[in-house]
Amino acid sequence: MNQVLEAIKKRRSVRFFHSKPIEMDIITTIIEAGNQAPSAGNLHPWRFIIVEDEKIKRLLLEVTLSKWRKIVEYLKNTRPEYYKEIMFESRYRELEEPKDHIYFHAPIILFIIDFRRHAVDCALACQNIMLSTYSLSLGTCYVGFGAMVTDNAEIRKVLELKDDEQIHTIVLGYPKEDLPRRPPKKEPQIKWI
Numbered sequence: 001m002n003q004v005l006e007a008i009k010k011r012r013s014v015r016f017f018h019s020k021p022i023e024m025d026i027i028t029t030i031i032e033a034g035n036q037a038p039s040a041g042n043l044h045p046w047r048f049i050i051v052e053d054e055k056i057k058r059l060l061l062e063v064t065l066s067k068w069r070k071i072v073e074y075l076k077n078t079r080p081e082y083y084k085e086i087m088f089e090s091r092y093r094e095l096e097e098p099k100d101h102i103y104f105h106a107p108i109i110l111f112i113i114d115f116r117r118h119a120v121d122c123a124l125a126c127q128n129i130m131l132s133t134y135s136l137s138l139g140t141c142y143v144g145f146g147a148m149v150t151d152n153a154e155i156r157k158v159l160e161l162k163d164d165e166q167i168h169t170i171v172l173g174y175p176k177e178d179l180p181r182r183p184p185k186k187e188p189q190i191k192w193i
Ligand SMILES: Cc1cc2nc3c(=O)[nH]c(=O)nc-3n(C[C@H](O)[C@H](O)[C@H](O)COP(=O)(O)O)c2cc1C
Pocket: 011, 012, 013, 015, 141, 142, 143, 144, 145, 146, 182, 183
């Protein structure tokens, strides 16, 4: 199998990382891969923020968890059935454990900041980053929860977020164990015309 197809097939979301820092040339390479993504009008409507600082990571985790607690409380009061459904899933119940189940203690939290709501362009950059990181034997996980920090004033200041910017979050590091098994993938729905 050619290497691109192999990377697409074998990349997995990784949630256990060594604390070992990531070399600068690796970070430069994966950012460059993200920056090679196609973008509408070739605008490159993104910028990248690499978070290594433990204090900022702690702040990100606290703000995300606090937002999550508010959402859970809201669902408990307004949509009890949905609340029960969510709490049935261990990945949501475990969020409150002392372990970091949001950013997974990753050595790097990478934000891809989307200018003027160019979410599609940024998603393409994210996939380039995840595949290139895999090809360098590191692991990544896209963290949807990461977007919950967007309305926090302190974090907005740290990230220098402008009004019309959104964030995408990828955590990365050296995987602590073998890559997880491939989760079941559905057969594609295809219509030939
Ligand atoms: C938009 C998006 C949001 C995601 N958010 C999270 C998240 O917050 N936490 C997490 O552990 N995984 C998250 N994931 C990873 C998915 O759970 C994962 O891609 C899926 O289970 C398939 O596994 P695979 O990536 O190994 O193929 C997210 C993925 C996407 C695309």
